[in-house]
Amino acid sequence: MIKDVLAKHGFSFNKQFGQNFITDANLLSAIVNDAGVTKTDTVIEIGAGAGTLTKALSDSCRKVIAFEIDRNLLPVLNETLADSTNVEIIIRDAMKTPMAELEKIAGGKYRVVANLPYYITTPIIMNFVENALNAVSLTVMVQKEVAERLSANSGGKDYGAITVAVQSVADIKVTRIVKRDMFFPSPNVDSAVVRMDFNKNKYDIIDKEFFRKTVKYAFSSRRKQLQNNLSAFFDVTKEKAMELIERTGADKNARAETLSVGQFVKLANLLYEEERLGQ
Ligand code: SAH
Numbered sequence: 001m002i003k004d005v006l007a008k009h010g011f012s013f014n015k016q017f018g019q020n021f022i023t024d025a026n027l028l029s030a031i032v033n034d035a036g037v038t039k040t041d042t043v044i045e046i047g048a049g050a051g052t053l054t055k056a057l058s059d060s061c062r063k064v065i066a067f068e069i070d071r072n073l074l075p076v077l078n079e080t081l082a083d084s085t086n087v088e089i090i091i092r093d094a095m096k097t098p099m100a101e102l103e104k105i106a107g108g109k110y111r112v113v114a115n116l117p118y119y120i121t122t123p124i125i126m127n128f129v130e131n132a133l134n135a136v137s138l139t140v141m142v143q144k145e146v147a148e149r150l151s152a153n154s155g156g157k158d159y160g161a162i163t164v165a166v167q168s169v170a171d172i173k174v175t176r177i178v179k180r181d182m183f184f185p186s187p188n189v190d191s192a193v194v195r196m197d198f199n200k201n202k203y204d205i206i207d208k209e210f211f212r213k214t215v216k217y218a219f220s221s222r223r224k225q226l227q228n229n230l231s232a233f234f235d236v237t238k239e240k241a242m243e244l245i246e247r248t249g250a251d252k253n254a255r256a257e258t259l260s261v262g263q264f265v266k267l268a269n270l271l272y273e274e275e276r277l278g279q
Contacts, residue, residue, distance in 0.1 A: 002050050002080070003184070009075045013185060017070055018117030020183035021049045022141075027182055028056040034175040034193050035113045035139035037061045042110040044102065046094045046124055047117050049073065051080040051087075057113055058084040065105055067094040095120055099131040109134050115141040118187065122146065122162065125196075129166050130212070132198075139175070139195040147174050147192035159257050161219040165212065167261045168203055170196040203265040206272050214268035218256040226256050234271055235278060244270045 002023050013019045022028060031053060037043060041061040048054045048066035050073065058064045064087045068077065071091050081087050090105070103110075112135060116124055121142045128135050142150075151172050152158035166172060178191040205211045217233035218226055230241040242252035247270055248263040259267065 002052060005076055005079055006050060009072075009079075011072055011076055014070060014072075016119075018047075018119045019049060019070070020115070020118075020185060020187045022052055022115055022182065023050075023184055024182055025056075027178065028053055030176065031113065031115075031139065031141065031193055032056050032060050034195055035111060035137065036195075037111060037113065041136075042106050042108065044106060044110050044112045044114075046112070046114040048077055048089060049115070051077045053113070053115055054087055054089075055081060055084055058087050061111075062086065064088070065090065065110075067092055067097070069093045095123065095127075099127060099133075103132065103134050106134060109136050111136050112138040112140070114139075118143055125150070126162070126165065129169060129196075130208075135198055137195060137197045138170075139193065141178065141191050141193050143187075144177060144190045144192045147194045150194055150196075154260050155258055157257070160222075161215050164215045164261050164264050166196060168205065168211070168215075168265065169200050170198050171202075172196045203262065204269070205265055206269045210272045211265065211268040214271055215264055218259075218264070218267075222255065222257065224255070225253050226250075226259070227252065229256065230271070235275060236271070240274065244274065 037057060037060045039062060042063045043057050043061045045054055045064055045066040048068040054064055054066045066087060067090050074091055077089050112128060128138055148158045149160060149162055150166050151174050152163045173195050175193045175195050180186050180190050218229055220229050226245055227238050227241040230236060231238045244267060245254060246252045248266040250259050250263055
């Protein structure tokens with residue numbers, strides 16, 4: 001039993017690190033299944049914990065590279081993963097590992113599979129979404145509310161800048177809802193597994209940085225009509241902004257949350273051309 005191994009090594013949970021472990025064998029294999037991991041895959045895991053998911057992954061893939069910030073877990077991991085010869089444990093803050101270095105360690109295409117520490121869920125996902133070159137997919141356990149934001153459709157309150165950023169480069173699916181009592185210790189909210197499959201050519205984005213800026217500014221003040229947010233941040237009049245919004249197929253008085261991801265791509269491309277012409 002994992003709890004016995006933790007006790008034997010005198011491990012005490014560190015709240016600050018978002019440590020909510022999974023021990024249920026069915027749930028572990030369900031996550032591996034959801035991730036679509038195969039024997040040829042290299043998997044990066046963020047937050048090995050006691051190594052339960054690490055072990056399940058290692059049985060189904062070629063290699064697991066597992067980051068863990070908490071050095072106190074190393075003796076635990078050495079015991080739980082003693083028989084797993086295809087696992088590399090890296091005791092290091094994954095957030096402080098530059099993407100280029102991480103991808104060098106992976107050595108080629110890889111999948112990310114993790115029960116993410118809740119306090120850095122969004123920055124970790126965004127780091128892969130914006131900077132990864134070789135990630136095939138991300139399958140991550142996140143708070144249910146985060147899953148709802150990532151997978152939202154346009155028109156509702158969950159749909160925001162993060163939704164658009166993720167869905168502009170990946171196909172996303174919530175694969176399961178996981179009740180809080182499936183974790184040890186139990187968090188205060190339920191969770192969900194989301195799978196994002198990268199598809200970088202999903203949309204023709206002229207300039208990625210400019211697209212990000214457009215989405216961020218579009219949602220800067222959600223109550224305002226989009227034209228007002230655009231004219232406040234870009235060198236366009238309200239009239240011009242309304243014209244460009246209409247050219248995406250949206251209403252000229254629309255709010256940002258009503259535009260589809262495809263419409264955001266169109267809008268950013270039009271704005272980009274407009275700014276370039278203006279110079
Ligand atoms: N995969 C395990 C543990 C999940 S809990 C399981 O499912 O049971 C999240 C883990 O991430 C914890 O072990 C925590 O110590 C670790 N962690 C938190 N912040 C981290 C960071 N910045 N880099 C790497 N690991 C981190």
